[in-house]
Amino acid sequence: MSVFSKAVIALTEAGPVEKTITGTRPGRALAHRFVAGDTLDDAVSVARKLNDDGLVVSLDFLGEEVSDRTSAVEARDEYLEGLERIGSEGLQANISVKLSQLGLAIDEGLAIELLDSLAEAAHRVSTTVTIDMEDSRFTDATVRIYEKTQTHHGNLGLALQAYLHRTPDDLKRLMPLGGHLRLCKGAYVEEPDVALTSKTAVDQAYAGQLRTLMADEEVRPAVATHDLELVDLARELARDREQPFEFQMLYGVRSSLQRQLVADGFTMRVYLPFGSQWYPYLTRRLAERPSNAWFFVRSVFGS
Ligand code: FDA
Numbered sequence: 187m188s189v190f191s192k193a194v195i196a197l198t199e200a201g202p203v204e205k206t207i208t209g210t211r212p213g214r215a216l217a218h219r220f221v222a223g224d225t226l227d228d229a230v231s232v233a234r235k236l237n238d239d240g241l242v243v244s245l246d247f248l249g250e251e252v253s254d255r256t257s258a259v260e261a262r263d264e265y266l267e268g269l270e271r272i273g274s275e276g277l278q279a280n281i282s283v284k285l286s287q288l289g290l291a292i293d294e295g296l297a298i299e300l301l302d303s304l305a306e307a308a309h310r311v312s313t314t315v316t317i318d319m320e321d322s323r324f325t326d327a328t329v330r331i332y333e334k335t336q337t338h339h340g341n342l343g344l345a346l347q348a349y350l351h352r353t354p355d356d357l358k359r360l361m362p363l364g365g366h367l368r369l370c371k372g373a374y375v376e377e378p379d380v381a382l383t384s385k386t387a388v389d390q391a392y393a394g395q396l397r398t399l400m401a402d403e404e405v406r407p408a409v410a411t412h413d414l415e416l417v418d419l420a421r422e423l424a425r426d427r428e429q430p431f432e433f434q435m436l437y438g439v440r441s442s443l444q445r446q447l448v449a450d451g452f453t454m455r456v457y458l459p460f461g462s463q464w465y466p467y468l469t470r471r472l473a474e475r476p477s478n479a480w481f482f483v484r485s486v487f488g489s
Contacts, residue, residue, distance in 0.1 A: 191375075191473040191474065192375055192473075195375055195469060195470075195473050198465075198469040198472065198473075199469075204465060207465065207468070208465055216468065216472075216478070217464045217465075217468050219438040220436065220437060220438040220439070220459065220464075220467070220468060220471050221248070221437070221438075221459045221460060221461075221464045221467070221468070222437065222458050222459065222460040223460055224460070224461060224462045225460065225461075226247075226264065226267060226268055226271065226460065228460055229245055229268070229458055229460035230271050230275065230277070232437070232458060232460075233245065233277050233279055233458060234275070234277065236456050236458070237277060237278045237279075239445065239448070240445075240448040240454075241444060241445075241448055241454050241455070241456050242278040242279065242432075242453060242454070242455045242456070243277065243278065243279040243280075243455065243456050243458050244279065244280050244281065244282045244316060244434070244455055244456070244457050244458060245265075245268050245272075245279055245280070245281050245282070245458055245460065246281070246282040246283075246318070246457060246458060246459040246460070247261060247264045247265055247268065247281075247283075247287075247459075247460060247461050248459050248460065248461035248462070248463040248464050248467055249261050249284070249287045249461060249463040250284050250286050250287050250320065250463075250466060251286040251287070251291050252286070252287055252288075252289060252291070252292070253291070253292060254292070255289060255292070255293070255296060257289075258287070258288050258289030258292070258296055258297070258300060259300065261287045261288060261300075262288060262300040262303060262304060264461075265281055265283060265304055265307075266303070266304070266307050268281055269281065269304070269307045269308055269310075269311055269313070270307075270311070272311050272313055273310065273311030279313065279458075280308065280313045280314040280315065280316060280455075281304065281308065281313070281315055281316070282315075282316045282317075282318050282345075282457060283301070283304065283315060283316070283317060283318065284317075284318045284320055285297045285301065285317060285320070285324060285327070285328050285331060286320055286324060288300040288301055290324060290327060290328075290331075291324075294327055294331070297327075297331065298331055298334070298335065301315070301317075301331065301335055302335065302338075302339070305335055305338075305339035305341055305342060306339070308341055309339065309341055313341070314341045314342065314343055314366065315341065315342050315343070316342070316343040316344065316345065316366065316368060316408075317331070317332055317342065317343070317344045317345065318345050319344065319345040319346060319347050319370075319372075320374070321374040321375075321376070322350065322374070322376055322380045322381070325350065325352070328344070329344070329356055329359075329360070332344040332360070332363075332365075333359075333360065333363065336363045336364075336365045337363060340364075340365075341365075342365050342366075343365045343366030343367060343368060343406070343408065344360065344365065344367060344368065345367075345368040345369075345370055345410070346360075346367055346368065346369055346370070346395070347370055347371065347372030347373075347381070348369060348370065348371050348372060348388060348391045348392035348395050349371055349372035349376065349381040349382045349383075349388045349391065350372060350376070350380065350381050351379075351380065351381065351382070353391070353395060354394075354395065354398075357395060357398055357399065361398075361399070361402050361404065361405045362404070363405075364404050364405055364406075365405070365406070366405070366406040366407070366408050366432075367399060367405055367406070367407060367408065368408035368410045368434060369392065369395055369396055369399055369407065369408065369409060369410060369411075370410040370411065371388050371389075371392055371411065371413075372388070373470045373473075373474070374470075389413065389415070389416070392411065392413075392416055393416065393419055396409065396416065396419060396420060396423065397419075397423060400420065400423040400424070400426075400427055400431065401423075401426075401427075403427070403428060403429045404429075406429070406430060406431060406432070407431040407432075408431070408432050408433075408434045408455065409431065409432070409433050409434065410433075410434040410435070410457075411435075412435055412436070412439050412440045412443070414443075417433065417443070417447070420433065421450075421452075424452075430453065431453075432452070432453035432454065432455050433447050433452055433453065433454045433455070434454070434455045434456075434457060435454065435455075435456060435457070436456070436457050436471070437456050437457060437458045437459065438471075439471075444456060
């Protein structure tokens with residue numbers, strides 16, 4: 187992660203900055219570039235439009251690191267409702283969940299129980315559940331829970347972060363489970379003993395791991411990046427691949443590339459967040475792209 191990104195994350199963690207972003211019109215407008223809206227209805231209506239344009243969707247109910255059981259159960263219930271809507275409205279969609287939103291930080295057993303109920307509900311509407319990967323405090327438990335739940339239910343997937351030193355080993359360990367593995371670069375601030383820190387090194391690691399994933403016909407790779415060189419590499423590797431794979435990108439990022447890939451015959455899944463807890467998600471998007479942060483600063487202070 188660059189010095190700029192770390193500075194943005196540090197700045198946005200300051201209380202007054204959070205207040206300015208969440209409490210002003212430009213802040214909320216910026217959030218709406220990346221978030222479908224506050225409610226499930228908002229998300230369903232955006233998902234329907236994306237489906238009409240040939241894109242599939244992953245619904246993400248925003249929220250992370252809950253500190254009590256009630257909030258974890260409420261998050262699970264929102265996802266259950268989302269799955270019901272996927273079924274009743276025939277949406278081409280799955281869900282993406284964070285285990286810390288299902289209580290991982292307070293009780294691992296609770297997170298497993300709630301994830302189990304989501305996997306069962308997803309089965310009923312013939313869809314899947316992808317587990318997002320959070321910061322490295324949660325990696326061990328997340329990989330362990332994925333292994334267990336995927337072995338039992340068979341309809342799960344997991345995000346893996348190319349910047350982590352451990353990811354090549356995790357890939358070897360998890361590919362035989364045959365789920366869908368979403369390869370992303372990694373969005374959190376990590377120490378050098380845990381993760382690669384230079385962009386060049388992360389990009390190289392991503393390319394190597396992408397080659398490994400795309401060569402495995404048992405697993406369904408999800409190529410989650412907006413990086414043109416890596417998208418091109420995936421297209422090249424796809425020529426030798428027989429089994430399906432998909433591209434994944436974030437809602438509001440490189441929308442024309444998303445549509446171009448659909449026009450070229452690829453499956454494109456848009457990661458579609460909704461809910462009122464959008465602040466941590468937005469700060470990660472600001473940190474990824476200097477122009478997003480400048481856009482916001484100019485809107486608030488004028489120029
Ligand atoms: P990179 O950051 O190098 O960007 C390449 C280009 O894409 C940029 O030059 C810019 O043009 C465009 N771009 C990228 N981000 C942008 C932004 N925010 N706004 C505008 N333009 C932007 N991370 C994680 O740690 N755990 C997870 O579970 C997930 N899940 C996930 C799902 C999906 C579908 C995607 C696409 C990404 C994630 N991520 C994630 C985030 C991921 O780790 C990474 O931080 C971002 O995707 C940015 O990295 P890129 O691969 O796009 O490359």
